Amino acid sequence: MLGLLTAGPASGYDLLKVFEISLNHVWPATQSQVYAELNRLAGAGLVKAAAEGPRGRKEYAITETGIAELRHWLTEVEPQRTHRFEALLRVFFLSELEPEQARTYLERQATAAEEDHAGLLELRESVSQGDDPLSLYGNIALEWGLRFTAMQREWADWAAERVASLNGLPAHPTAAAPPGGSPPSGAPPADPQADAPPAGRPA
Amino acid sequence: MLGLLTAGPASGYDLLKVFEISLNHVWPATQSQVYAELNRLAGAGLVKAAAEGPRGRKEYAITETGIAELRHWLTEVEPQRTHRFEALLRVFFLSELEPEQARTYLERQATAAEEDHAGLLELRESVSQGDDPLSLYGNIALEWGLRFTAMQREWADWAAERVASLNGLPAHPTAAAPPGGSPPSGAPPADPQADAPPAGRPA
């Protein structure tokens, strides 16, 4: 929220919109949280009420202290390294399902990733045309999303195929590698052992 | 936890070890949580106490109901799509820093990703040699990690270079491929031109 307020004063309602529209896939936040946090930040002197508007609207502006805190966070605090990837967690337990169901799961992941990717491509188009050119850092973040979703899709397709081939399931036309086209973001790793021996369970 | 218990009965202590060692980057859990959750699951009939050991050790086994619940989760429940990527969130606000600091941040991300990647490669070696061959799904999950960390590193290198070139900063030698070591999972692509993101995907 401090970061968002560096772009200029805003109300909780404004910030909420930003979270919903542009930050939702990176850092979701709820209405409850935003309003409570604004009051907390104001109490801590990191933001201050800047103006009052029509319907009880309260605009907040970041303070010098707030900017210092933001910079401190950006430069001194180590980012959290562990993440929770529910979709990946499930993969560990796919052996509980029939191979066919497992493949279905992986193919669904591939589809979802593809959809996310398409959405981001669209976002890039809509923004680079319009009067709202994304900043350097906005573009860098967008590029991350593009690469991430591409990677997810390639991986899921690869994995679905592996499951199928190790279980004698009929090949799916959809799982085939994209024809001819140069592969996306920086080339997928060449398939490591596409035919590794099946074996016991993970710990 | 239900998934872990399909491999056989285990105590909270056992499960905790698994979380620390092999699940930590995908789904961290604390000691508190594990023990509390085991009791909760036992209360719900999804696991049952199976045996008592030496120092108050209590082994739990998954029940039929638990297996059904696990399968239900795997097949019917939509995985959560939004994630929190703190390291990426920060990118949105890097404009608050001097370009040089922003580049430092991105380079640190690249290094961290490279280290993670190396750790996974090592894990693959140590496991494929040993007497504990990873299962198909263990390998698929590992491959995800390899691809993810490779993608992160490529992106961060690319981004750091972009920041530098748009700000007339001197080029860094560090942005080049790592010395000697064969690059990440299956060869990272030669970096495409620094100003032409490679993210497009075939539909």
Next chain:
DNA sequence: CAGGACATGTAAGATGTTACATGATTCC
């Protein structure tokens, strides 16, 4: 004048983390 967008808040409950607290067994 009705409906939708604007606008803010609180309360209850679930989930997660950190720290505290305790004790048994094994190995050297």
Next chain:
DNA sequence: GGAATCATGTAACATCTTACATGTCCTG
């Protein structure tokens, strides 16, 4: 007998989600 490891739990606190609650302003 001391240290490490095994082993389980509780309490306090922080965080996050869902639902509830309320009121204003603008547009058609």
